[in-house]
Amino acid sequence: MLAVPLLETAWAVALKQSDGxxxxxxxxxxxxxxxxxxxxxxxxxxxxxxxxxxxxxTGIGAVGAALVGVVFLDEAxxxxxxxxxxxxxxxxxxxxxxxxxxxxxALRIAGVEG
Numbered sequence: 001m002l003a004v005p006l007l008e009t010a011w012a013v014a015l016k017q018s019d020g021x022x023x024x025x026x027x028x029x030x031x032x033x034x035x036x037x038x039x040x041x042x043x044x045x046x047x048x049x050x051x052x053x054x055x056x057x058t059g060i061g062a063v064g065a066a067l068v069g070v071v072f073l074d075e076a077x078x079x080x081x082x083x084x085x086x087x088x089x090x091x092x093x094x095x096x097x098x099x100x101x102x103x104x105x106a107l108r109i110a111g112v113e114g
Contacts, residue, residue, distance in 0.1 A: 004044070007037035008061020013068050037061075052099040059092040 011033035018026035044053050066085050069075035 004037070004040035005057045005060035006064055007033050007040060008057060009064030009068060011037055012061060012065040013073075016069075016073070049099065052095050055095045056092050059088050059095070063088050063092070 011030050014026050014030035014033055017023065018030050021027045021030075041053070041057055044057070063085055066075075066081065070077045070081070
């Protein structure tokens with residue numbers, strides 16, 4: 001679940017680099033990575049709650065896109081941007097931990113010991 005959302009980053013960067021789709025190579029890269037990202041999310045949703053899965057999915061993509069922008073695309077690296085990225089990372093971690101804890105609690109309520 002954690003590796004495939006990097007496709008979110010890839011399609012966002014490819015979309016930016018496509019410059020509104022006139023650049024065929026970047027446009028094809030966007031289409032392929034966007035389709036693969038959605039296919040991966042669809043597969044993940046077979047066994048994960050939609051809210052948690054989608055939040056983690058888009059959060060990883062957003063953080064990745066922001067970091068690629070700063071490191072490779074000369075976007076501004078400001079303290080406020082760093083704070084925003086840190087808050088997103090905190091939300092991702094909270095979503096993962098909350099999902100695990102919530103799953104354990106649900107199992108215990110159902111009488112299943114894990």
